[in-house]
Amino acid sequence: MVLTMPSQTKPGEPKSVAVRPPDSREKILEVAEGLFAYGGYAGVGMRQLAATVGLSKSSLFHHFPTKRELYAAMLDRVLSRIAAALDAVSDHDAAPAVRLEEWIDGVVRMLSEDMPAGRLMMRALVDEEPFPAVRLTADAQSDRELMPFEVRLAGIVDRFRALLEEGIAEGVFRPVSIGDSILSVIGAVVFHFSSGDFGEALIGDSIFSHAAVERRRREVSEFIRRGLQA
Amino acid sequence: MVLTMPSQTKPGEPKSVAVRPPDSREKILEVAEGLFAYGGYAGVGMRQLAATVGLSKSSLFHHFPTKRELYAAMLDRVLSRIAAALDAVSDHDAAPAVRLEEWIDGVVRMLSEDMPAGRLMMRALVDEEPFPAVRLTADAQSDRELMPFEVRLAGIVDRFRALLEEGIAEGVFRPVSIGDSILSVIGAVVFHFSSGDFGEALIGDSIFSHAAVERRRREVSEFIRRGLQA
DNA sequence: GTCTATAGTGAGATAGAC
DNA sequence: GTCTATCTCACTATAGAC
Numbered sequence: 261m262v263l264t265m266p267s268q269t270k271p272g273e274p275k276s277v278a279v280r281p282p283d284s285r286e287k288i289l290e291v292a293e294g295l296f297a298y299g300g301y302a303g304v305g306m307r308q309l310a311a312t313v314g315l316s317k318s319s320l321f322h323h324f325p326t327k328r329e330l331y332a333a334m335l336d337r338v339l340s341r342i343a344a345a346l347d348a349v350s351d352h353d354a355a356p357a358v359r360l361e362e363w364i365d366g367v368v369r370m371l372s373e374d375m376p377a378g379r380l381m382m383r384a385l386v387d388e389e390p391f392p393a394v395r396l397t398a399d400a401q402s403d404r405e406l407m408p409f410e411v412r413l414a415g416i417v418d419r420f421r422a423l424l425e426e427g428i429a430e431g432v433f434r435p436v437s438i439g440d441s442i443l444s445v446i447g448a449v450v451f452h453f454s455s456g457d458f459g460e461a462l463i464g465d466s467i468f469s470h471a472a473v474e475r476r477r478r479e480v481s482e483f484i485r486r487g488l489q490a
Numbered sequence: 491m492v493l494t495m496p497s498q499t500k501p502g503e504p505k506s507v508a509v510r511p512p513d514s515r516e517k518i519l520e521v522a523e524g525l526f527a528y529g530g531y532a533g534v535g536m537r538q539l540a541a542t543v544g545l546s547k548s549s550l551f552h553h554f555p556t557k558r559e560l561y562a563a564m565l566d567r568v569l570s571r572i573a574a575a576l577d578a579v580s581d582h583d584a585a586p587a588v589r590l591e592e593w594i595d596g597v598v599r600m601l602s603e604d605m606p607a608g609r610l611m612m613r614a615l616v617d618e619e620p621f622p623a624v625r626l627t628a629d630a631q632s633d634r635e636l637m638p639f640e641v642r643l644a645g646i647v648d649r650f651r652a653l654l655e656e657g658i659a660e661g662v663f664r665p666v667s668i669g670d671s672i673l674s675v676i677g678a679v680v681f682h683f684s685s686g687d688f689g690e691a692l693i694g695d696s697i698f699s700h701a702a703v704e705r706r707r708r709e710v711s712e713f714i715r716r717g718l719q720a
Numbered sequence: 721g722t723c724t725a726t727a728g729t730g731a732g733a734t735a736g737a738c
Numbered sequence: 739g740t741c742t743a744t745c746t747c748a749c750t751a752t753a754g755a756c
Contacts, residue, residue: 267548284739284740298618299532300530300532300533300617302529302532302533303530303531303532303533305730305731305732306731306732306733307731307732308728315739315741316740317732317733318733318734318739318740318741318742318743319739319740319741320739321732321734322739323735323739325733326732326733327731327732327733344688379616382605382612382616382681383616383684385681385688385747386609386612386613386616386684386685386686387530388528388686388687389687398684404589410691413688414691415618416747417692434641436536436709437693437705437709438752439689439692439693439694440693440706440709440710440738441709441713442680443681443682443685443692443693444677444678444682444709444710444713446677446681447676447677447678447679447680447681447682448674448677448678449677450672450677451612451615451673451676451677451681452670452673452674452677454616455615455616455673456616456618456620457618458615458643459669459673461640461644462647462669462672462673463667463670463673464669465668475667475670476670479666479667479670479671479674480670480674482717483671483674483713483717486716486719487712487713487716487717489716514721514722535748535749535750536749536750536751537748537749537750538748545721545723546722546723546724547750547751548722548723548724548725548751548752549721549722549723550752551750551751551752552721552722553721555751556750557749557750557751594725601747721756722755722756723754723755723756724753724755724756725752725753725754725755726752726753727750727751727752727753728749728750728751728752729745729748729749729750729751730747730748730749730750731746731747731748731749731754732745732746732747732748733744733745733746733747734744734745734746735742735743735744735745736741736742736743736744737740737741737742737743738739738740738741738742738743
């Protein structure tokens, strides 16, 4: 399977540069994130979503053929932001321990500024059939290439896996179980930012407050550093 | 607030010892656990639940006045099993580090043998309004005292908190943020056993297999030991 | 305690005008 | 692209016989 990039500047096709698409779609997805994050897939109806966006139900179905495809498109957007947060910090090739810490910092900061993201990720991971092996816009009309959730997720996970393997091979990390370690990191980082009221009750402050986020960053980094160090 | 135990043997009240109650209720709750664990609250209907149990919808409503109370009763059952797993290992008063490791072992083993429990806990923690401040059977007819979810959960969390505080006071744990540490432990333990397909894809084996469980126990214990040690 | 029958609401999805 | 109107179905919950 070849994942081609949008191929934006084909010479000879003017394309009338739609730099600013009229964005009903994006608005729908943005509102959908907020609702699905709190209610889950089954807990939010197209009716409710339409009302919140300020459109009719039928308009939603004009943009997305089914509720599931809407949900999948929304999840893809969230995952792409998480992937972007990782891309933003991992350009240079520092030592594994440094890169890992920067990744964790990056993801913690990103999730702290992107409230629905943690919850939506958590829901997607806990729900079986992670919504779904979606194919979307295979026609030439649109450039959007929506990756299946699993593929995009696997891309993120594999980068972690490679980092851990590298660190272990170099002897700077102890020979931990890589799968278990990744699950632990996700548990420590993603679950935290999806724990809402419970987390707030535990730490006595909003989990999204500046102080709580900075403390979380330090605590998680230290835990993981100690946990991995050879 | 006084949390009194059921006060089982009041002398003078024969009570006609109903040691074996006729258990439609328990059967409903058991089936409900399996369904809600996978579909979540909104994803499972009373119709579907009734059909799976082998009763009519109306019979469900005979035992539980609303869907929410059924769900709350089911969650309470799950939490009580988790609390029981902690009780089973924490009778003696060993050093904090030892007790913590035994607790983690106990919870990991319990969650590994109780498939719906992890998922249901995770859902309850991620969903806001953790379902709900339920009052149930305030009448004298029944001994069942259903605690609000938050109260029972707080009971479990407070034991962890006390343990960490004790260890820190004794100087065997470093002065970590207690709330953050509890969230990390929950993330590492509970999330793992609710990660289903994703976890399986990551570790290349069912997360409930004997080998995977024993490895998880070791890995998590070691991570936490290193993370906390002064 | 279980059932059938049904009420009443809201769900996802479609038809077709503008 | 957006709308109103409508279809069909599943949902929670209730009524009342047995």
